[in-house]
Amino acid sequence: MATKHHVVTRVNGEEVEFLCEARHSLLEALRETLGLTGTKEGCLDGNCGACTVTLDGRLMDSCLVLAVEAHGREIQTIEGVASPQGLHPVQQAFLEEAALQCGICTPGFIVSAKALLEREPNPTEERIRWWLAGNLCRCTGYDKIVRAVVDAAARMAEVKG
Amino acid sequence: MANKVLVRQEFKVVGTRPIRHDGTDKVTGRALYGGDFSLPGMLYGKVLRSPHAHARILSIDTSAAEALPGVRGVVTAKDLPRPEEGIADVGEGAVNLRFLSDNILASNKALYKGHAVAAVAAVDAHTAEAALALIKVDYQVLPAVVNVREAMKEGAPILHESLRTDAQGQKGTTPTNIASRIQFAKGTLEQGFAQADVVVEREFETATVHQGYIEPHNATGLWSSDGQVTIWCSTQGAFTVRDLVSQILRYPVSKIKVVPMEIGGGFGGKTVVYLEPLAALLSRKTGKPVKLVMTRTEVFEGTGPTPAASMKVKMGATREGKLTAAEASFAFEAGAYPGSAVGAGCMCAFAPYDIEHGKIDGYDVVVNKPKAAAYRAPGATQTGFAVESVVDELAEKLGLDPIAFRMKNSAREGTRRIDGPIFGVIGALDCLEAARASDHWSSRLEGPNRGRGVASGFWFNIGLQSSCTISVNADGTVNLVEGSADIGGTRASIAMQAAEVLCLRAEEVKPTVADTDSIGYTQVTGGSRTTFATGWAAYEAAHDVLRQMKERVAKIWEANPADVTYEEGVFGVKGDPKMQMAFRELAGKLNHTGGPIVGRATVDPKGQGGAFATHIADVEVDPETGKVKVLRYTTVQDAGKAVHPSYVEGQMQGGAVQGIGWALNEEYFMTPGGTMANTSFLDYRMPTTLDLPMIETVIVEVANPGHPFGVRGVGEVPIVPPPAALANAIRRAVGVRMTRLPMSPGAILKEMGTV
Ligand code: FES
Numbered sequence: 001m002a003t004k005h006h007v008v009t010r011v012n013g014e015e016v017e018f019l020c021e022a023r024h025s026l027l028e029a030l031r032e033t034l035g036l037t038g039t040k041e042g043c044l045d046g047n048c049g050a051c052t053v054t055l056d057g058r059l060m061d062s063c064l065v066l067a068v069e070a071h072g073r074e075i076q077t078i079e080g081v082a083s084p085q086g087l088h089p090v091q092q093a094f095l096e097e098a099a100l101q102c103g104i105c106t107p108g109f110i111v112s113a114k115a116l117l118e119r120e121p122n123p124t125e126e127r128i129r130w131w132l133a134g135n136l137c138r139c140t141g142y143d144k145i146v147r148a149v150v151d152a153a154a155r156m157a158e159v160k161g
Numbered sequence: 162m163a164n165k166v167l168v169r170q171e172f173k174v175v176g177t178r179p180i181r182h183d184g185t186d187k188v189t190g191r192a193l194y195g196g197d198f199s200l201p202g203m204l205y206g207k208v209l210r211s212p213h214a215h216a217r218i219l220s221i222d223t224s225a226a227e228a229l230p231g232v233r234g235v236v237t238a239k240d241l242p243r244p245e246e247g248i249a250d251v252g253e254g255a256v257n258l259r260f261l262s263d264n265i266l267a268s269n270k271a272l273y274k275g276h277a278v279a280a281v282a283a284v285d286a287h288t289a290e291a292a293l294a295l296i297k298v299d300y301q302v303l304p305a306v307v308n309v310r311e312a313m314k315e316g317a318p319i320l321h322e323s324l325r326t327d328a329q330g331q332k333g334t335t336p337t338n339i340a341s342r343i344q345f346a347k348g349t350l351e352q353g354f355a356q357a358d359v360v361v362e363r364e365f366e367t368a369t370v371h372q373g374y375i376e377p378h379n380a381t382g383l384w385s386s387d388g389q390v391t392i393w394c395s396t397q398g399a400f401t402v403r404d405l406v407s408q409i410l411r412y413p414v415s416k417i418k419v420v421p422m423e424i425g426g427g428f429g430g431k432t433v434v435y436l437e438p439l440a441a442l443l444s445r446k447t448g449k450p451v452k453l454v455m456t457r458t459e460v461f462e463g464t465g466p467t468p469a470a471s472m473k474v475k476m477g478a479t480r481e482g483k484l485t486a487a488e489a490s491f492a493f494e495a496g497a498y499p500g501s502a503v504g505a506g507c508m509c510a511f512a513p514y515d516i517e518h519g520k521i522d523g524y525d526v527v528v529n530k531p532k533a534a535a536y537r538a539p540g541a542t543q544t545g546f547a548v549e550s551v552v553d554e555l556a557e558k559l560g561l562d563p564i565a566f567r568m569k570n571s572a573r574e575g576t577r578r579i580d581g582p583i584f585g586v587i588g589a590l591d592c593l594e595a596a597r598a599s600d601h602w603s604s605r606l607e608g609p610n611r612g613r614g615v616a617s618g619f620w621f622n623i624g625l626q627s628s629c630t631i632s633v634n635a636d637g638t639v640n641l642v643e644g645s646a647d648i649g650g651t652r653a654s655i656a657m658q659a660a661e662v663l664c665l666r667a668e669e670v671k672p673t674v675a676d677t678d679s680i681g682y683t684q685v686t687g688g689s690r691t692t693f694a695t696g697w698a699a700y701e702a703a704h705d706v707l708r709q710m711k712e713r714v715a716k717i718w719e720a721n722p723a724d725v726t727y728e729e730g731v732f733g734v735k736g737d738p739k740m741q742m743a744f745r746e747l748a749g750k751l752n753h754t755g756g757p758i759v760g761r762a763t764v765d766p767k768g769q770g771g772a773f774a775t776h777i778a779d780v781e782v783d784p785e786t787g788k789v790k791v792l793r794y795t796t797v798q799d800a801g802k803a804v805h806p807s808y809v810e811g812q813m814q815g816g817a818v819q820g821i822g823w824a825l826n827e828e829y830f831m832t833p834g835g836t837m838a839n840t841s842f843l844d845y846r847m848p849t850t851l852d853l854p855m856i857e858t859v860i861v862e863v864a865n866p867g868h869p870f871g872v873r874g875v876g877e878v879p880i881v882p883p884p885a886a887l888a889n890a891i892r893r894a895v896g897v898r899m900t901r902l903p904m905s906p907g908a909i910l911k912e913m914g915t916v
Pocket residue numbers: 040041042043044045046047048049050051052061062063064
């Protein structure tokens with residue numbers, strides 16, 4: 001058994017601790033150790049974005065981050081996007097715009113799109129395409145995803161009033 | 162940027178856009194895909210794969226791997242039943258079974274780099290991976306052949322000593338890589354070409370590309386001590402997995418249960434098995450549940466890509482623009498074992514047109530690459546690229562508008578295809594008309610190095626068996642159980658058809674995709690059949706519910722069941738307007754008036770309507786880099802009836818974009834020795850948001866008389882037109898006729914004479 005490291009971190013606002021080997025990725029820790037399987041695995045080499053999370057507010061491919069690097073940091077995953085009050089406007093927009101087919105890319109896109117809209121409440125289509133270029137979707141051709149992000153921006157503006 | 166639906170027939174639920182039933186689970190991360198599944202005490206499996214494209218396996222020594230702490234079991238081909246054993250007829254069936262089983266674990270030969278040769282189960286995936294390095298395989302490396310033309314030549318390295326060409330039932334006598342030759346003919350070819358004023362003949366090639374689903378293959382197997390086997394996996398067809406595992410392991414279907422998890426894309430690539438039998442075998446060996454998940458490299462190297470093709474097309478037309486003759490020869494790479502989609506490619510090639518004289522030859526050829534699997538309209542994209550390029554060139558030579566030329570020659574009801582079938586009601590012409598009437602076609606495209614191209618495509622769609630049950634809840638809603646993997650919103654499109662019959666809202670029908678123990682046989686989600694066939698099963702099951710509910714009303718009211726009516730959600734009796742009972746009210750009474758009601762249906766429909774599409778593409782070619790930018794793209798397609806138009810549009814857009822990727826970028830770069838050099842998404846570059854414009858859609862609705870709501874399959878045909886539409890656009894933009902896919906920057910510069 002390889003030596004294990006003790007990691008204390010916050011996931012979706014809750015303090016969490018786990019043991020991991022030095023070679024474990026954050027993705028592996030989230031999925032295998034913590035059972036948070038909403039974050040998906042598509043390539044394990046940073047090229048599909050299915051594993052997107054935020055680490056201290058920054059978007060990351062969690063397959064490219066070591067689990068030990070999460071120590072003392074703040075992680076947000078897809079599981080933390082909706083609240084007990086209901087879905088986040090980005091999630092609602094994805095549903096209403098039919099922006100998912102198989103849905104395997106959807107958690108990554110939602111985490112990415114939410115991060116964009118929190119920084120830039122009213123992005124252009126070009127800006128949305130630029131921001132989401134690290135997330136692959138093989139099903140939709142992206143049209144409805146881009147529309148959903150535009151729609152989500154409008155919903156969020158409305159909520160803010 | 163419009164999405165239009167040219168509606169011809171209105172319904173209450175069918176044709177609306179409700180939120181899909183499984184949507185919330187999928188936007189919150191709760192939906193469980195195969196890779197998300199786990200069981201207590203589960204082991205992790207990894208697969209050892211051949212580093213050589215062609216090699217004899219002299220011996221495999223697994224002892225060091227087995228001795229590694231944490232390793233619980235290793236399997237090789239020796240653990241698979243020998244297909245020949247116990248089969249009375251050692252003919253075709255045994256050969257096919259041998260191929261099937263050898264592709265799971267190579268026995269005497271590895272036939273492609275990435276071919277599975279052993280599998281390990283260990284306490285974690287890292288240990289399993291470490292164990293792979295300890296397995297010693299003694300290979301005798303053989304010369305490889307990785308190109309269809311080379312493989313067809315005399316003296317090429319032979320993959321299967323036992324393979325003989327099957328030419329329309331006639332068996333060859335010498336070892337070969339040409340597994341089969343098929344031919345279709347109609348009319349008299351010489352006569353057709355004699356009538357032509359213009360003839361165009363060209364050769365085309367397409368590269369090997371992958372389906373590229375984002376979710377890698379996965380399987381978890383549990384071989385229980387009572388002999389029951391359960392497999393959890395992401396598949397397009399749980400019953401297909403059950404059948405194949407049963408054949409490969411020679412184990413009865415009744416002892417195998419396949420639980421379909423959510424599936425992260427398939428496009429045809431998940432209609433076969435790779436890991437499922439291994440998960441079962443490793444579980445039998447270790448007594449523990451075992452889970453295997455492929456890496457992306459394994460997906461590229463070890464699972465079905467789509468065949469590369471080498472093609473020749475010759476077509477003739479009169480000065481007035483009438484097509485007179487068509488001839489084609491299509492050679493497809495089947496990969497390591499026979500069975501490419503060349504047959505389907507042949508049948509679809511000229512289908513959009515009414516041509517009196519034609520001949521099509523198809524060759525299925527084995528090469529040292531992974532065994533090809535279906536990919537969205539399998540075969541039709543390759544042949545469509547060749548034919549639609551030639552059609553375009555003919556229009557150009559004749560000085561005719563490309564849409565007008567296609568309309569003049571369009572297939573219609575009554576047209577006989579070169580491969581025989583006669584079309585019923587089809588929307589080929591309607592698509593062309595709608596394309597001509599689109600905003601896109603009438604818009605002006607100006608500027609240097611820009612061009613507009615158009616192309617059509619056809620896919621026949623399939624029917625096959627589906628089952629469905631519907632049980633009525635006391636609150637007036639229903640639960641619907643079906644067996645079709647939902648890859649893109651089919652729970653919704655199936656539930657909506659039941660809702661239409663039952664006068665319920667879409668949300669009042671709750672669909673579940675069941676495992677193979679819990680629903681009747683249902684074929685794969687493929688062939689664009691699910692909304693058509695399983696939707697039809699739902700329609701029939703809903704009618705079965707209504708029939709039983711009418712009987713119940715009759716019993717309660719002491720009326721004749723034949724007099725009971727059901728309109729707008731209310732039961733009544735002919736001739737007595739006072740007697741009324743809402744569906745919900747009756748639903749609440751079922752348990753006290755004779756018991757619960759469950760409707761059921763199984764179908765095997767034959768009336769699938771073929772699907773046609775016409776696409777328009779505007780491109781700009783950068784003359785310095787050769788890069789093609791897609792400026793505007795419109796897809797026009799006959800859906801018969803769009804049950805959920807948003808998801809029909811999604812199929813059209815997604816299919817078009819896969820076609821765009823195939824056309825412009827995607828390619829297996831193979832070394833001469835047969836190693837794929839670009840096995841990551843970084844180097845196998847699929848389209849991203851940045852590579853694309855919005856994809857405009859026009860849904861045409863020419864009702865399919867073979868379905869109660871007029872539904873045709875929609876999933877596959879949209880991948881067919883893009884390569885030719887883009888090639889035709891590039892031709893108009895910079896004057897070069899591209900005849901090889903992908904039309905990558907380098908290829909375009911070369912053709913333009915820049916490099
Ligand atoms: S799994 Fe991390 S980017 Fe693909």
